[in-house]
Structure formats: C-alpha cells, structure tokens
Amino acid sequence: MSQxxxxxxxxxxxxxxxxxxxxxxxxxxxxxxxxEISNYLLELGGKRIRPILTLMTNRFCGGTYQAEQLFxxxxxxxxxxxxxxxxxxxxxxxxxxxxxxxxxTKFGMQDTLLAGDFxxxxxxxxxxxxxxxxxxxxxxxxxxxxxGEILEVPLYSTDHCLDSSLTIARKKTASLFRLSSVCGxxxxxxxxxxxxxxxVFGESIGIAFQILDDILDVTSDEATLGKPIGIDILERKPSxxxxxxxxxxxxxxxxxxxPPGEDQxxxxxxxxxxxxxxxxxxxxxxxxLALDYAMRSKAAxxxxxxxxxxxxxxxxKSLQQLIEFxxxxxx
Amino acid sequence: MSQxxxxxxxxxxxxxxxxxxxxxxxxxxxxxxxxEISNYLLELGGKRIRPILTLMTNRFCGGTYQAEQLFxxxxxxxxxxxxxxxxxxxxxxxxxxxxxxxxxTKFGMQDTLLAGDFxxxxxxxxxxxxxxxxxxxxxxxxxxxxxGEILEVPLYSTDHCLDSSLTIARKKTASLFRLSSVCGxxxxxxxxxxxxxxxVFGESIGIAFQILDDILDVTSDEATLGKPIGIDILERKPSxxxxxxxxxxxxxxxxxxxPPGEDQxxxxxxxxxxxxxxxxxxxxxxxxLALDYAMRSKAAxxxxxxxxxxxxxxxxKSLQQLIEFxxxxxx
Numbered sequence: 265m266s267q268x269x270x271x272x273x274x275x276x277x278x279x280x281x282x283x284x285x286x287x288x289x290x291x292x293x294x295x296x297x298x299x300e301i302s303n304y305l306l307e308l309g310g311k312r313i314r315p316i317l318t319l320m321t322n323r324f325c326g327g328t329y330q331a332e333q334l335f336x337x338x339x340x341x342x343x344x345x346x347x348x349x350x351x352x353x354x355x356x357x358x359x360x361x362x363x364x365x366x367x368x369t370k371f372g373m374q375d376t377l378l379a380g381d382f383x384x385x386x387x388x389x390x391x392x393x394x395x396x397x398x399x400x401x402x403x404x405x406x407x408x409x410x411x412g413e414i415l416e417v418p419l420y421s422t423d424h425c426l427d428s429s430l431t432i433a434r435k436k437t438a439s440l441f442r443l444s445s446v447c448g449x450x451x452x453x454x455x456x457x458x459x460x461x462x463x464v465f466g467e468s469i470g471i472a473f474q475i476l477d478d479i480l481d482v483t484s485d486e487a488t489l490g491k492p493i494g495i496d497i498l499e500r501k502p503s504x505x506x507x508x509x510x511x512x513x514x515x516x517x518x519x520x521x522x523p524p525g526e527d528q529x530x531x532x533x534x535x536x537x538x539x540x541x542x543x544x545x546x547x548x549x550x551x552x553l554a555l556d557y558a559m560r561s562k563a564a565x566x567x568x569x570x571x572x573x574x575x576x577x578x579x580x581k582s583l584q585q586l587i588e589f590x591x592x593x594x595x
Numbered sequence: 596m597s598q599x600x601x602x603x604x605x606x607x608x609x610x611x612x613x614x615x616x617x618x619x620x621x622x623x624x625x626x627x628x629x630x631e632i633s634n635y636l637l638e639l640g641g642k643r644i645r646p647i648l649t650l651m652t653n654r655f656c657g658g659t660y661q662a663e664q665l666f667x668x669x670x671x672x673x674x675x676x677x678x679x680x681x682x683x684x685x686x687x688x689x690x691x692x693x694x695x696x697x698x699x700t701k702f703g704m705q706d707t708l709l710a711g712d713f714x715x716x717x718x719x720x721x722x723x724x725x726x727x728x729x730x731x732x733x734x735x736x737x738x739x740x741x742x743g744e745i746l747e748v749p750l751y752s753t754d755h756c757l758d759s760s761l762t763i764a765r766k767k768t769a770s771l772f773r774l775s776s777v778c779g780x781x782x783x784x785x786x787x788x789x790x791x792x793x794x795v796f797g798e799s800i801g802i803a804f805q806i807l808d809d810i811l812d813v814t815s816d817e818a819t820l821g822k823p824i825g826i827d828i829l830e831r832k833p834s835x836x837x838x839x840x841x842x843x844x845x846x847x848x849x850x851x852x853x854p855p856g857e858d859q860x861x862x863x864x865x866x867x868x869x870x871x872x873x874x875x876x877x878x879x880x881x882x883x884l885a886l887d888y889a890m891r892s893k894a895a896x897x898x899x900x901x902x903x904x905x906x907x908x909x910x911x912k913s914l915q916q917l918i919e920f921x922x923x924x925x926x
Contacts, residue, residue, distance in 0.1 A: 293742055294746075294766075295741075295742040295745045298741065298742065298745055347712075351709075351712060354704075354708060355704075355705045355708060373686075374686045377682055378741045378745045379741075381682060381737070381740075381741045382738065382741040382742075384712065384715060384716075385715075385719075385734055385737040385738055385741065386734075388716075388719040388723065389734040392719065392722070392723035392730045393727055393730055399720065399724055402720075403716055403717075403720040403723075407713065407716055407717070410709045410710075410712045410713040410716065411624055411625050411626040411629065414705075414706055414710075415626050
C-alpha cells in the first residue's frame with residue numbers, strides 16, 4: 265500500500281541537514297552541561313516532522329529564496345519543540361524517551377529545566393530577527409503550548425469533555441504544526457488567505473497526530489512506542505481516548521475520576537482498562553475523529569493549492585502523502 | 596546619612612506605572628491559571644530595580660523619546676526576571692518568597708514551571724520587535740542567566756573558587772542589571788562606547804547586589820529577609836561568603852564540602868556556621884569585594900557622564916544614589 269510510506273525525504277535531505285547544523289550551532293555555551301543536555305536530546309532522534317512541514321509548505325507555495333531565513337525559522341521551531349520535551353518530561357516525571365533514559369532522569373530536574381530555558385532562548389533569538397509576522401505567530405504558538413499543558417489537568421481535578429480534550433490537543437501539539445506550515449507559506453511570500461489555509465492544514469494534521477498518540481498509548485506496546493504504554497490512564501489524562509471511554513458509561517472508566525492509588529492496584533487497573541478500551545467502541549471512535557481532522561487537513565491543502573499560482577504539484581503530493589501516512593498509522 | 600535612602604522615585608512613578616500596566620497586560624491567557632500565577636507573583640512586590648535602571652540610564656543619556664518602546668523593553672526585562680524567579684523557586688524548592696508562600700508551593704511545580712515559560716514567551720515577544728541590538732543583548736542576558744544557574748552546583752560536587760563564584764554572580768544576577776542599563780542607554784541613541792560603559796556600570800552594581808545578597812543570607816534575620824537565613828549554607832552554594840569562609844581554612848567550613856545530612860544535624864551545622872562566619876573576617880572581606888564592585892560601577896558611570904554631550908546631571912545624581920544605597924546596605 266503506497267499510502268503507508270512517509271513521503272520520500274531525499275529531496276529535503278540537504279535542507280534538513282542544514283537545519284540540523286543550525287540547531288547544533290545553538291548549543292554552544294560557557295556551561296558545558298547545557299551543551300551536553302541539548303546534544304543528548306537531539307541525538308535521541310525524532311521524525312523532525314516540524315522542519316519537514318516548513319520545508320514542504322514553503323516549496324509547495326513556490327518558495328525558492330531566502331533559504332537561510334527559512335532554515336533559521338525551521339531550526340527555531342524545532343528548538344522550541346525540544347525545550348517543551350525537556351519541560352514535559354519534568355512535568356510528567358517521565359523516565360524514558362525514545363527507548364532511552366529521559367534527559368530528566370539522566371541529568372536531574374534542575375539542569376533539565378534550565379536546559380529547556382536555554383533552548384527556548386536560542387529559539388526565540390532565531391525567530392526574533394525575522395518579520396513581525398513570524399514573531400507574532402511564534403509567540404502565539406508558544407503561549408498556546410503552555411496553555412495546552414496547563415489546561416491538561418487530571419480528569420479527577422476538573423470537568424473535561426471531548427471539546428476540552430481537543431482544545432488541549434490543538435494547543436499543546438497542533439500549535440507548532442500550525443506554526444511550521446504558516447512560516448513555510450509566509451516565507452514563500454504567499455497571500456494571507458493561503459497562509460491561513462495552510463495554517464488550518466497544519467493545525468488539523470497536528471490534532472490528528474495527537475489523537476493518534478492518544479490511541480497508541482493504549483494499542484501499541486513498549487518496544488514499538490519507546491516508552492511504557494497506558495501512561496494516559498495511569499496519569500488520568502484528559503486524552504481523547506480516556507474521554508471517549510469515560511463517556512461510554514463504563515463503570516471501570518470511573519476509576520479515572522479518582523487519583524491513582526497504590527502501585528499494584530494501579531497496574532491492575534491499567535491492564536483492565538486497556539483490555540476494556542480495546543473491547544469497546546472507544547478506539548474506532550477515536551480513529552474516526554482523527555480521520556475527520558486528517559480530512560480537514562486534506563481539504564485545506566487542496567483549497568490552498570487552488571489559490572497558489574505557481575503551486576508545485578510534486579510538493580502537493582508530498583504533503584498529501586504526509587496526511588496519508590498519518591491515516592495509515594491509524595490502522 | 597543621606598546616602599542611605601533610595602533615590603527619590605517620584606519623578607519615575609508615572610513611567611513605572613506605565614511599565615507595570617504593560618506587564619499586567621501580558622498576563623492575559625485562555626488558561627486562567629497562568630494569569631493567576633503571574634498576578635500572584637507580581638503582587639508579592641519587589642524593588643523593580645531593573646525597570647528603574649532602564650528609566651534612569653535612558654534619561655541620564657538624554658533619552659526623551661520612544662517612550663513606548665522604552666517601556667516595552669523595561670517590561671520585557673522585568674518579565675524575564677519574574678520567569679526566572681518562578682523557575683528558581685522550583686530549582687531551590689523554596690517555600691517562601693517575600694514573607695509569603697512561594698508560587699512553587701502555592702501552585703505546585705508543574706504549573707509554576709509552565710507559568711515561567713509563559714512569562715518568558717511574553718517577555719521575548721516584547722523585546723523581539725525592537726532593534727536587533729536589543730534582541731542580541733536580551734539573548735545574551737537570558738543565556739547567561741541559565742548558565743549562571745547551571746554553573747551554581749553545590750560546593751561538594753565540583754571545585755569552586757572566588758573567581759567561579761563571581762562568574763556565577765555576574766551571569767545569574769548582573770546580566771539583567773547590565774541589560775537594563777544597556778537598553779536604557781541604547782534607546783537614548785547613545786554612542787556605542789557610552790552604552791558599553793553603562794553596561795559595565797550595570798554589571799558591576801549587579802555583582803555588588805549579589806554579594807550583598809550572599810552577605811544578608813548570614814547577617815540578616817528571617818523577619819527582615821522575608822525568607823529563612825542560612826539557605827546558602829544549607830544548600831552548599833558557591834556563594835561569595837561560603838567561598839571566603841572555606842578559603843579561611845576553617846575546619847567547620849569543610850562541612851560545606853559534604854552533602855547535607857539529617858535535618859537536626861543540619862540545623863546545628865547552620866547555626867554554628869553562621870556564628871563562626873560572623874566571628875571570622877569573612878563578612879568584612881565579602882563587603883570589601885562588594886565595595887570594590889560598587890566603585891567600579893561608580894567609575895564607569897562617571898566616565899560615561901563625560902562622554903555624553905547632553906548628560907542629565909539630576910539623573911547622574913540618582914544613579915550615584917543607587918550605588919550609595921547599595922554601599923549603605925552593606926553596613
């Protein structure tokens with residue numbers, strides 16, 4: 265099935281390498297510990313989906329110039345993403361990231377927190393000297409990131425519903441996907457309406473990605489995921505899956521409305537929860553929702569392609585493949 | 596003694612109020628918790644020494660225009676300071692700030708961390724749309740802040756000396772004093788050499804302030820300080836006072852080279868330490884050092900006054916009083 269593969273990234277390899285070089289150059293510091301933590305995190309790898317989005321949307325809109333500034337924005341956005349990973353691990357007390365010891369566990373809370381601030385500063389500096397539009401959009405995304413995280417309080421401490429869960433997904437995850445796409449389009453001198461449409465494209469694919477994450481927390485396994493499964497259940501997160509499970513009326517799901525108990529008891533609850541979620545119509549409903557956002561993303565992309573005079577059809581195909589890839593991962 | 600009083604701030608009241616309004620306007624968020632934490636911290640009060648420095652240096656250099664941009668920079672710097680207070684409390688696990696429950700204890704680690712990121716984002720946005728010079732200087736200061744904090748590892752985990760202690764003071768405290776002064780001068784269209792001299796002025800008074808802080812940790816009392824005394828001792832910090840005490844050859848001071856023990860034992864050690872430090876020549880030596888930096892600050896100020904054609908003598912007096920005030924607090 266051709267839809268299953270990530271778009272061919274070889275045409276972007278050189279640009280991605282240039283972005284990676286900018287990122288690395290920003291790790292330099294009088295305090296070697298900051299460099300060490302930053303390098304460790306970078307070397308854990310990742311799909312680099314945000315820089316890819318920036319490059320693809322830029323070329324799609326006919327952008328062929330200002331490569332340096334474009335790479336700086338892409339590097340800045342990835343640095344913001346890295347900073348949030350460091351701070352998220354502290355917030356979630358995560359000990360594992362990408363099959364390895366998390367920076368939080370390896371370097372301790374204090375130093376990981378400071379390394380996050382360090383990367384955030386480096387990121388802002390990269391975006392700050394660009395157009396006011398980029399600055400405004402970067403601020404918006406970073407504010408939304410913190411809002412999404414702080415709104416993500418456990419299910420037992422406030423009322424959540426599907427709407428609030430999707431707001432959190434939009435803010436904590438989709439905001440940087442949106443920023444990446446919007447900046448790519450802006451740097452190609454696109455019309456405001458095209459930039460806006462590509463913003464919707466990025467935001468929608470970002471929400472689909474987050475719902476996919478919520479689903480994988482239940483349906484995947486530790487070896488594939490690179491971290492334990494069931495974390496959203498254990499931490500009573502207002503994930504889309506948890507909300508749908510709770511709204512199904514399941515008695516067991518009500519366990520999400522109380523703080524975690526003892527370890528043994530929790531591990532039993534988590535196992536039972538995963539089994540029940542899999543047996544009910546929870547995952548199919550979550551998939552349907554993710555698919556809906558993938559379709560919105562597709563529609564926004566198609567609509568933007570009509571408004572771009574020198575639209576690159578190869579790039580359109582790559583962006584469509586990115587959506588197809590997400591859909592395929594939904595299984 | 597006229598030197599003992601803070602300079603008369605009434606000529607700056609209106610401007611300080613305008614800056615405070617900008618700061619408050621940046622607290623707005625879809626997540627009310629972020630607004631709540633920011634307001635709580637702001638209402639704990641503070642000397643607002645950084646905005647005062649920006650206003651004073653600006654007027655001193657003959658700045659009379661671009662008030663809005665000047666206020667935005669000053670607000671941005673104070674917001675950076677606020678963000679670091681939130682993150683510092685997490686790092687130091689401080690439960691008290693300014694006689695009140697610290698934001699960290701009141702709102703919890705997670706939300707306090709995110710509120711710090713939120714304020715940092717707001718701050719950057721304020722500085723980002725200004726001159727590249729301001730952006731570069733802001734990045735420099737913020738990077739130094741994180742470097743200063745991460746270099747401040749306990750005395751038992753690495754070798755420290757007076758030099759490294761002063762580097763930490765310069766980076767973690769004096770960097771924002773420097774930034775405030777440099778931006779004030781820059782916004783008055785000053786010559787590069789004048790900006791540089793006022794940078795030395797700000798940095799030197801910042802280091803003097805930090806040494807004063809280190810001294811007060813031993814010589815003050817909880818009621819005056821607004822938080823417990825002896826924290827630098829308990830946490831084995833490479834403060835100037837601790838380094839001088841350690842270099843005195845005291846047997847007791849060697850206790851700083853081992854991690855804290857049990858609570859009771861620690862409380863005894865802290866009491867004995869404070870008594871011994873007071874009985875030795877530690878505080879006078881630290882005062883001498885602070886005085887030396889205050890003098891450097893004064894010299895840089897005097898020298899800059901000669902290079903400014905339309906230098907405001909009233910403002911020169913106010914800035915001198917700020918130095919005198921620091922010296923007087925040394926006792």
